[in-house]
Every structure is written in C-alpha cells, then in structure tokens.
Amino acid sequence: MSDLGEILKTARTEKGITLDELQDQTKIRKTYLEAIEAGNYKILPGNFYVRAFIKSYAEAVGLDPAEVMSHYQNDIPKPEPEPAAVENSRPRSSRLRNTDKIAKWASSLLLLSFIVLIAVVIYTFVVKGDDGSNESVDNNPPITDSRSNLEAGLVNGGDEEQADDGEKPADNGASEEQEPEQEPVQEVEVSYVGTDSSTYIYTINNTKELSVEFIAANGECWAQVKSGNSNGEVLVEKKYNKGEQETFTAQNSLWIRMGNPSAVQIKVNGKLIEEEKLKESSPWNIQLNLSNSATESPA
Secondary structure, three states: OOOHHHHHHHHHHHOOOOOHHHHHOOOOOHHHHHHHHHHHHOOOHHHHHHHHHHHHHHHHHHOOOHHHHHHHOOOOOOOOOOOHHHHHHOOHHHHHHHHHHHHHHHHHHHHHHHHHHHHHHHHHHHHHHHHHHHHHHHHOOOOOHHHHHHHHHHHHHHHHHHHHHHHHHHHHHOOOOOOOOOOOOOOOOOOOOEEEOOOEEEEEEEEOOOOEEEEOOOEEEEEEEEEEEOOOOEEEEEEEOOEEEEEEOOOOOOOEEEOOOOHHHEEEOEEEHHHHHHHHOEEEEEEEEEOOOOOOOOO
C-alpha cells in the first residue's frame, strides 16, 4: 500500500465510512477506490481519472484535496497530453477546401468511368457482334448435306449425349463461387465511468466519431460545448427554446455544460444519457471521451 493510499484509508476508517458507502457518495466504482488505497493506478481508465478520483476521495473523507494533491504530487501520475488538440485547431475553411477537392476528383473519376463503360459497350456490340454473325452463317450446313448429317447423327447421337451429360456437372461445379463472410458490425457503447463531483464522465467505444443530439423537450436551456475538455475551443454556445433540437458531430472528445439540464434530452451516438442524472445538479457538466483519444477532463 502507498503512503497516499494509507492516509486516505485511515481517514475513511476513522470516520466509519465503508467502501460501499464511499462508492455511493463519490459515484466512483468500488474497484477503483480499492486500487487508489493500494496505489495500483494502472487499472484506472487513465491518468486524469487518477487525479480526479483522489480529489473526490479526499474531499469525501474530510481531507483538503489541494493539500493532498500538493503533498503527494510526485506519487500521482501526470495527465497525458491531448494529441487530438493540434488536429482540431485547424481552420474549418481548410477542411472545406479539402472536401471540395475530393468532390471534384470524384466527379472526374465518375465521368472517366462512364466514358470507359460506353467504349466497352460499343466494342462488345460492334466488334463482337460482327464476329458472331459471321460464325452463325458459316455454321449453317448446306441443304444438300442435311440428309448425310442426319444419318451420322442417328449413329453417333447416343455417345454424344452421354459425353455431354458427363461434362455438365464438372462445368457447373467449377463455376460456383462462395461469397465472402462479412464481419459483424460492433455496436457503439456509451459507458458511465464516474464523477469528479462537478462533471459526469462517460466513455464511448466502437466509434471514431461522436454524434451528439440536443432535444429541448421540457423547456428552455442554455448550453455550451467545447472541444476536448473544459479548456478546449468553444464549438457551440447558445440558448435552446422549448421544442428546438440540434445534432452535431466531432472527431474527438467533448465537454458540455447545461444551464437547465432537466429540460433537455441528450443522445450520444443514438444512446440516451440517463435522465435521472440530469436532475441531480444545475448547472450540469458532462465529459464525453472517445476510447481511442487521450483527453483531459476539465480541471
């Protein structure tokens, strides 16, 4: 057990708080609380969660979180930098230009494919059609030879039919092709991780893009959305009137602050965020973390 974990556990036991009670109070899983006491930070979701959960733990057992974090700052893992921040700082105008270039390139490719298709059709009907007509004329036997061909056919007909019947199964079997198996599509998972006493934290798996939908079903609500975390670029800041809804997408994690959360429904990639959590506090903060992005939540 680490020195920090021993101090936190001692403060908890002195106040007579069990791990189950501490879990209900901090909204942090019991396994994570045990890992903090043991100093085993590797099983936590990320370095940021280590710092956030230690703050919530210290505050819940009556310790000063700032003093604890300052005294044991060398023992607590540092938060990782956010690699997606550089990409998100690019001007939107450059993205639009890239989209226009792709659209022009696709149009040119489509036109070229259409021209090639017309050429193939003309070649098939003109060149191949002439060859087929000549063969059909040559293959018709003269009228004078029809009787001799008929007599030859009566003699050899049985053998030819048997030969044809024997070859057909082999041809049919060789022409069959098996269709490739398609890989199953994984469903997007939206998992609740915990809270640092001011922000609800969710992790989104099996997707490379966030799709967030606001629905002001029960009244007016002010909302602010930032890229990455609470220190990121402001993407949306507006007031939603009753009945209004909006959907926007992002390639990285998002931080959201709601002024009147009980009036709004929030869907993340089609998954409805638990409505009971919207009523627990006002204003309400939420951190949506993509599992393939290393992000920092608000301080």
